[in-house]
Amino acid sequence: MRREAKNGLFFISPGILFFLLFWIFPVLLAFYYGFTDWNVGRQASWIGLENYRRLFSDPLLATSVIASAKITTIAVAGTFFVSLGLAWLLNDDKLIGGRLMRLIIILPFVTDWVATGLVWQLIFLPNSGVLAAVFSELGLHSLMKLRWTSSAGLAPWAISIFIIWKTSGLFTIIFLAGLKGIPKQYSEAAQVDGASTWQSFWNITMPLLKPITVFVLVMSFVSTIGLFEPVYMLTGGGPADATRILPIFLYENFFQFHHGGYASAAGMLFLLVCLGFALLAARTLQYSYYE
Amino acid sequence: MHRLRRCLKYLILIVYCLFSLIPFLWMVSAAFKLPKDVLTIPIHWIPETWQPGNFYQALFEPRFSGDRLWDFLLNSIFVAFITAMLAIVLATFVGYGFAKFRFKGRDGMLWGMLSTTLLPFSSVIIPLYLIMRSMGLLDSLWALILPFALTGQAIFLARQFILSLPNELIDAARVDGAGELQIFIRIIFPMLGPAITTLGIMTFLFSWNLFLWPLVVISSQDKFTAPLGLSLMGLGSTFLVDYHLWMAAATLAVIPPLLFFLILERPYLRGLETLSGMK
Numbered sequence: 258m259r260r261e262a263k264n265g266l267f268f269i270s271p272g273i274l275f276f277l278l279f280w281i282f283p284v285l286l287a288f289y290y291g292f293t294d295w296n297v298g299r300q301a302s303w304i305g306l307e308n309y310r311r312l313f314s315d316p317l318l319a320t321s322v323i324a325s326a327k328i329t330t331i332a333v334a335g336t337f338f339v340s341l342g343l344a345w346l347l348n349d350d351k352l353i354g355g356r357l358m359r360l361i362i363i364l365p366f367v368t369d370w371v372a373t374g375l376v377w378q379l380i381f382l383p384n385s386g387v388l389a390a391v392f393s394e395l396g397l398h399s400l401m402k403l404r405w406t407s408s409a410g411l412a413p414w415a416i417s418i419f420i421i422w423k424t425s426g427l428f429t430i431i432f433l434a435g436l437k438g439i440p441k442q443y444s445e446a447a448q449v450d451g452a453s454t455w456q457s458f459w460n461i462t463m464p465l466l467k468p469i470t471v472f473v474l475v476m477s478f479v480s481t482i483g484l485f486e487p488v489y490m491l492t493g494g495g496p497a498d499a500t501r502i503l504p505i506f507l508y509e510n511f512f513q514f515h516h517g518g519y520a521s522a523a524g525m526l527f528l529l530v531c532l533g534f535a536l537l538a539a540r541t542l543q544y545s546y547y548e
Numbered sequence: 549m550h551r552l553r554r555c556l557k558y559l560i561l562i563v564y565c566l567f568s569l570i571p572f573l574w575m576v577s578a579a580f581k582l583p584k585d586v587l588t589i590p591i592h593w594i595p596e597t598w599q600p601g602n603f604y605q606a607l608f609e610p611r612f613s614g615d616r617l618w619d620f621l622l623n624s625i626f627v628a629f630i631t632a633m634l635a636i637v638l639a640t641f642v643g644y645g646f647a648k649f650r651f652k653g654r655d656g657m658l659w660g661m662l663s664t665t666l667l668p669f670s671s672v673i674i675p676l677y678l679i680m681r682s683m684g685l686l687d688s689l690w691a692l693i694l695p696f697a698l699t700g701q702a703i704f705l706a707r708q709f710i711l712s713l714p715n716e717l718i719d720a721a722r723v724d725g726a727g728e729l730q731i732f733i734r735i736i737f738p739m740l741g742p743a744i745t746t747l748g749i750m751t752f753l754f755s756w757n758l759f760l761w762p763l764v765v766i767s768s769q770d771k772f773t774a775p776l777g778l779s780l781m782g783l784g785s786t787f788l789v790d791y792h793l794w795m796a797a798a799t800l801a802v803i804p805p806l807l808f809f810l811i812l813e814r815p816y817l818r819g820l821e822t823l824s825g826m827k
Contacts, residue, residue: 287675434820485760490779534666
């Protein structure tokens with residue numbers, strides 16, 4: 258082996274070790290358990306594809322997929338528009354207090370889900386919570402008794418609002434970095450030529466921002482679909498399974514019901530879906546990592 | 549017209565900033581209140597009687613089996629600090645290998661490690677639990693540290709930074725007969741100041757905010773981290789509604805990461821931008 262290769266491998270060896278130990282090996286192990294009837298604490302025996310067959314006819318899994326799809330769609334779309342809009346407004350050199358506003362907007366992202374989750378529990382309390390007080394202030398008394406976290410219709414929205422509040426700051430910062438990289442002359446020239454703000458945003462800024470847009474959509478999708486904390490903190494999966502998302506399904510099957518084999522198989526499916534999406538995204542993202 | 553638009557811009561930004569900030573302001577205000585004053589309509593933003601004792605009670609009053617929020621905070625600080633230290637050493641080491649050496653399969657391996665950042669953590673939680681069990685690390689603080697001591701993100705951050713260092717320095721040291729490890733320790737590492745701060749703050753915050761993982765691997769209360777202790781506080785007090793203490797505890801748990809962030813805000817934001825491929 259060439260000396261440079263040997264030295265290079267020496268330096269990256271901890272990386273290889275961690276990668277094998279904490280990613281490859283565990284996944285292989287779970288892949289194996291997915292084919293067994295292992296219950297935590299008991300011997301496992303091989304049952305082939307039985308777990309996967311059961312999964313596809315498990316109504317709870319179907320409920321989880323629907324809940325995950327719903328919350329992820331609302332939260333990702335909300336986060337996307339909020340952070341793009343904020344970044345666009347903040348991308349202004351003459352803005353007074355811009356730095357302070359950026360700092361405030363990212364605060365929810367750097368704090369943890371549990372502490373903020375406790376606060377949001379109290380914000381959403383019907384009749385006496387913070388939101389109810391705001392509605393009362395605005396004279397919207399009929400809205401005060403909305404059961405945000407305990408009615409099946411509103412709970413996914415409550416959780417999505419919490420997620421949007423929590424994560425938009427991160428993506429605002431990323432969009433803002435992207436927007437700052439686009440020379441001002443482009444849109445200025447367009448406006449001199451008579452384009453409206455909206456036209457120059459849509460026809461000039463957005464196409465140039467496309468790589469960042471893809472990055473934000475991918476990252477927010479991946480991070481949102483895997484979120485466990487907001488649901489755990491606000492609804493615990495209820496009411497009536499309306500927010501029983503995939504991570505909750507996995508968590509309950511493994512850590513509460515101790516169905517090790519079954520949960521491993523479900524985890525494999527979840528991983529495969531995410532991996533498929535990641536590979537798809539990777540093709541679009543490759544450019545930015547290899548520059 | 550132009551002025552109207554400017555006003556509208558400030559209005560939207562200020563409204564969103566309030567939306568961002570109000571949960572925190574309300575939390576701090578409630579933390580100082582008497583239990584009966586917490587949920588009032590209209591909201592009294594300034595407590596009528598200040599109860600700073602709430603913080604003392606939240607921090608030192610034993611919860612569950614004698615453990616206090618204070619102990620949970622210390623555990624969190626320990627875990628987040630050690631993880632950050634390990635990440636700094638390991639990621640710069642590995643990042644150097646990826647940045648300054650050419651060999652077959654390098655880009656493939658980098659890509660493989662980076663692709664882990666595209667997978668949600670909860671999708672590998674069961675496999676990771678199995679590995680921790682077989683390593684005998686369940687219910688140990690090391691189970692919270694090791695899996696996050698070297699992540700794809702950290703390697704990528706370190707690599708991007710090291711790429712910008714001049715090769716001449718390394719070559720000159722080689723000519724002088726320095727060993728490869730020596731070059732890393734004596735020449736490369738000391739030049740990594742900004743990268744080290746960025747890695748440190750990002751890893752610290754990431755580790756501090758972990759919740760699902762500690763919930764799964766930690767079972768003894770004396771090893772709870774702050775988020776774990778807090779979550780049980782909320783769930784455990786369905787009958788005893790001491791919201792003022794929840795808020796005091798939440799405030800206390802938010803202070804260390806927030807303080808750290810406010811001090812190291814610039815390196816942190818630079819790190820975010822590097823990860824998004826913007827720098």
